[in-house]
Each structure stands twice: as structure tokens, then as C-alpha cells.
Amino acid sequence: MLDELLGRASLKDRIDELEEENERLRSRYEAESDRRAEAATARQDAEERVNRLEDRIAQLEGELERTSEDETGLSVRHRHQLRGGRLEAVLDRLESFRTxxxxxxxxxxxxxxxxxxxxxxxxxxxxDRVALVDDAAPCLCCVDDEGLLAVTLDPPLVPDREATWRDRFALEREWFLPTGRHAVALIRTDLFALGTYEGDERVDYRGFESDVKGSHSKGGFSQARFERIRDGQIDDHLERCRDALAAYERGGENADVALFLAGQRGVVDALVDESALEPAATAAVDATGDPEPALEDAVRSFWTTELRVL
Structure with missing residues (x-):
């Protein structure tokens, strides 16, 4: 009676309603948190299973290749990684061939x-050794009509060259070696480095690292929240990379400079797909460490050609 006289009864009823609503919202929040945690855990389990399956596939493919070679005897005679002066010497020999x-x-x-x-x-x-050319694709193939010389090469720039029969092999040095003014950018989920080169000499450099969280081993809601934060940090980093590349291309002296992108394959592909970039070539390279030394490793890997003697 006193509560009704003082008008507190309606307030208590309202409080009870709000507490019930609060409890419903709390239950929904906890259920949503559980669902996201379960989804994050399921995602991690799926990724681990995919990784295991990919490792197993690679193992089986290696066994299959070895078995096929044992059964057919098909294998390349020699395989070499060439760069710098050694690569130039090999190109000199190929270019000196006459028929x-x-x-x-x-x-x-x-x-x-x-x-x-x-x-x-x-x-x-x-x-039957023609199958080795398919195995090396994408590549350049150089063969003479007597089979005295038969090789494949996988330069950084594999040209879309139709079959050309001449008295010598039709090779261009810029497919294999750094020539003229060009730029190489290294892109990882946490790192960006860009070098401008005149031939093999670097004349300009810029780079940065972004604060991107590493791996996380905890489960539950904490892991789901961690992954959202990390994904956001990677997106922010790639946006910085796009801005840096756009600023570079806007430079008047860089308008006609060939741009090559190297780094983690998925990251490089995502950057190209989500921007207006048209790189002259891309490559997956394993370059770790700080930006400047990592760029040097990436450039060395990028300008490496594998030679296969069939």
C-alpha cells in the first residue's frame, strides 16, 4: 500500500522488467560468444586438417613422381639455380648456339x-621426354632439331612467346636479369619494403613494419577475439602497403618503371586483386627478418632462374 501511495510499485515493476530483459540479452550474448568461439575453434581445426592433408598430398606427389621416374626413367639430367654472373654465362652459351x-x-x-x-x-x-617440358611449366623451352641441346628455364618473366624457329635461340636478357630502372616490392602480412633499382644497383628504398599479432594457442572466446583483431591488423597493414605503392606510382619519375611484387603468395595476390596495381610480374619468395635485409633476400630469390637440362 505504501509503495503504491508513493508511486514506487510501478518503478519496481519496471525494474523487474528491465532485469528480465537484461537477463535475456546476457543469455543471447553468451550464446553468441559460445557460437563464435565454437566457430573459431572449428575453423582452426579445419585449417590444421587442411595443412595436414596438404603435407600428405605433397608427400604422396613426391612418392608418385619418384615412382614414375623409376618406372619410366624420365628425369631431368641436371637442375641448377642460376643468378648473377653464372646466369649471364649460361645465357651467353645459349645465345652463342648456331644451327x-x-x-x-x-x-x-x-x-x-x-x-x-x-x-x-x-x-x-x-x-617421351617431352613430358618433362610440361612438368617444368611455366617456362621457356629451348631445343634444337637434332636434340643436341634441350633445356627449360623459368626466368622471373616468362614471356608469352609463340614457337619461334630460327638459326639461334630467341632470348632476351630482361626476362632473366635486372636491367634498366625498375622496382621490387616485398610484401608480408607484417612488413613492406620497396627498392628502386638501376640494373642491379639500388638507388632508393622505403619500408616499414606493422604491429600484427602472431599465432594464438588459446581456445574459446579469447581466440575468436584474437583472430578478429589480427585480421583487422592485417587489413590495416595491406591498406598501408597499397597507399605506399600508390604514392610511389604517382611519382613522376616512376610512371613507366616496371614494378615487381614478391612475398607471401596469398598476400601478394590479395593486394593485386583489391587494388589497381598491374605489376610486371609477381613471385612467391621466403624472405624473413627486418625490411631492408628481407628485401635483399627477396630480390636475390626473384632474379633466380632454374635451368633444367632435359
Whole structure:
């Protein structure tokens, strides 16, 4: 009676309603937190399983390749990683090769392998070993019509070159070696480095690191929150990378400079897909450490060509 007289009864009823509403919201929040934690845990479990399966696939593919080589005897005679002076010496030898008219074939082989017309040209010379050219794709293939010389090369810039028969191999140094003014950018989830070069000499540099959280081993809501924070930090970092590259391209002296992107494959692909960048070439490289030394490692890896002697 006293509560009603003082008007407190309605207030108490309102308080009870708000407490009930608060309890409902708390239950929904906890359920949503549990759902997100379970989803994060399931995602991590799935990623771990994918990684295990990919490792197993790589192992089985290696065993299959070794088995195929044992059964067929198909394997490259020599395989070399070439850069710098050694690469130039090999190119000199290839360019010095001479034969009769239309006796030397140079062809760019895409990811899809040899085209049927080129395969028909090569099979009389290489026989079953033509399969090794498909294995090396994408690559450049140089073969003479007598089978005295047969190699593939995977330079940083694999040209879209149709089959060319001449008295010598049709090679361009800029496919293999740093020439003229160009730029190489290294991009990781936490690092950016950009060097401008005149030939193999660096004339300009800029780089930075971003604060991106590393791996996390805890489960539950804490892990889900951690992953959201980390994803946001990576997005912010890639935005900084896009801004840095855009500022570089806006520079008047860089308008016609070839830009090469290297780094973590998924990160590089995402950056290209989400921007207006049109790099001359991209490459996956394993470059760790601080920005400047990591860029040096990336440039060394980028300008490396694998030679396979068939």
C-alpha cells in the first residue's frame, strides 16, 4: 500500500522488467560468444586438417613422381639455380648456339603445358621426354632439331612467346636479369619494403613494419577475439602497403618503371586483386627478418632462374 501511495510499485515493476530483459540479452550474448568461439575453434581445426592433408598430398606427389621416374626413367639430367654472373654465362652459351635455318626452337610454355602443334614438333626430337617440358611449366623451352641441346628455364618473366624457329635461340636478357630502372616490392602480412633499382644497383628504398599479432594457442572466446583483431591488423597493414605503392606510382619519375611484387603468395595476390596495381610480374619468395635485409633476400630469390637440362 505504501509503495503504491508513493508511486514506487510501478518503478519496481519496471525494474523487474528491465532485469528480465537484461537477463535475456546476457543469455543471447553468451550464446553468441559460445557460437563464435565454437566457430573459431572449428575453423582452426579445419585449417590444421587442411595443412595436414596438404603435407600428405605433397608427400604422396613426391612418392608418385619418384615412382614414375623409376618406372619410366624420365628425369631431368641436371637442375641448377642460376643468378648473377653464372646466369649471364649460361645465357651467353645459349645465345652463342648456331644451327641451320629454323633449327632452333624457342617457345614460352604456360601453366597449361605445351600446345598440340608445339608438342608435335618436339616429340620427334625429345620422344617421351617431352613430358618433362610440361612438368617444368611455366617456362621457356629451348631445343634444337637434332636434340643436341634441350633445356627449360623459368626466368622471373616468362614471356608469352609463340614457337619461334630460327638459326639461334630467341632470348632476351630482361626476362632473366635486372636491367634498366625498375622496382621490387616485398610484401608480408607484417612488413613492406620497396627498392628502386638501376640494373642491379639500388638507388632508393622505403619500408616499414606493422604491429600484427602472431599465432594464438588459446581456445574459446579469447581466440575468436584474437583472430578478429589480427585480421583487422592485417587489413590495416595491406591498406598501408597499397597507399605506399600508390604514392610511389604517382611519382613522376616512376610512371613507366616496371614494378615487381614478391612475398607471401596469398598476400601478394590479395593486394593485386583489391587494388589497381598491374605489376610486371609477381613471385612467391621466403624472405624473413627486418625490411631492408628481407628485401635483399627477396630480390636475390626473384632474379633466380632454374635451368633444367632435359
Amino acid at each position: 641451320g635455318a629454323e633449327g632452333a626452337l624457342t617457345v614460352g610454355v604456360s601453366d597449361g603445358g605445351l600446345s598440340d602443334p608445339v608438342r608435335a614438333d618436339l616429340e620427334p626430337v625429345l620422344g
